[in-house]
Amino acid sequence: MNTLGRSEVRVTGLGLGAGPLANLYTEVDDEQAHATVAAAWRRGVRYFDTAPHYGLGLSERRLGAALREHPRRDCTVSTKVGRRLEPSAAGGDDLAHGFAVPATHRRVWDFTADGIRRTLEASLTRLGLDRVDVVYLHDPDDHAEAAFREGYPALEKLRSEGVVGAIGAGMNQTAMLTRFVRDTDVDVVLCAGRYTLLDQSGLTDLLPAAQRRGTSVVIGGAFNSGLLADPRPTATYDYAEAPRELVDRALRLKAAAERHGTTLRAAALAFCAAHPAVASVLVGARSAAEADDCADQFGATIPPDLWRELRETGLLSPDAPIPGEESPRRPPQEQA
DSSP states (O other): OEEOTTSSOEEOSEEEEOSGGGTBSSOOOHHHHHHHHHHHHHTTOOEEEOOTTGGGGHHHHHHHHHHTTSOGGGOEEEEEESEEEEEOOOOSEEGGGTEEEEOOEEEEEOOSHHHHHHHHHHHHHHHTOSOOSEEEEEOOTTOHHHIIIIIHHHHHHHHHTTSOSEEEEEESOSHHHHHHHHHSOOSEEEEESSSSSSOOGGGTTHHHHHHHHTOEEEEEOTTGGGTTTSOSTTOEETTEEOOHHHHHHHHHHHHHHHHTTSOHHHHHHHHHHHSTTEEEEEEEOSSHHHHHHHHHHHTOOOOHHHHHHHHHTTSSOTTSOOTTSOOOOOOOOOOO
């Protein structure tokens, strides 16, 4: 278990991202969603991440229902704020946002203090919990002023009141996350897709800043939404069709992994987890079999020769920490 920043919240090295449980692209029934969480728990996962955005609340409802079978004190749950759900009579589905669910609600961007409290209260109701451990500002890319002026102070107040144990921001970019690390007192940031075997841009700014500050990083999108899980011409990258050059690069990575007797999935997870600032790697699963496979891959031992080959062929940044390589110790935490 790893502690998030200066908080007392602890997470497992492997976490379950509950977005796929909300009918991401295709339907998942309640039984399958429940079995996915049960399998993750059986394999030692104790960190679970969700958001109102995922399936218009379906992810939260399903995750909460599945976790009721287990002691609340034994797991860590995170959700997100910034998108408030309002009832809608428009009809249709939510596939434009990637979820195969009825469009019973609409998302409203809201980083005000009142909006954040209302959003969190609604999340707790859907989850069936009296508290969550971590709350992230969700995708404030186009709402920077509101997020820093109102959203972050609101989260800081919730933390000081003991309503939540740790606070942070979750995004698909590094620049604004780095600003959160440098300019606020967040405990953790969730970086999706920007520190992977295909995209190591997080090394430029975010990860060094987090390491200096003593801020934890949770990595999402370790497979870049599919391409690193199963490289092929029709695979997705960042939730869109993967560019041909990235497919070719992923296939080279896969071939290298297989030459060394391992899988690309295992190498992708091990790479993300190796950085000393990273506290947990979130992996989405939509079935018990996928949850079991993620646990198997995360626990695999990667031959050191693979990392040497990836560096020598330019597929891996020479500055990226690798498993088994002694990393610089995290320096003393800077004061907020």
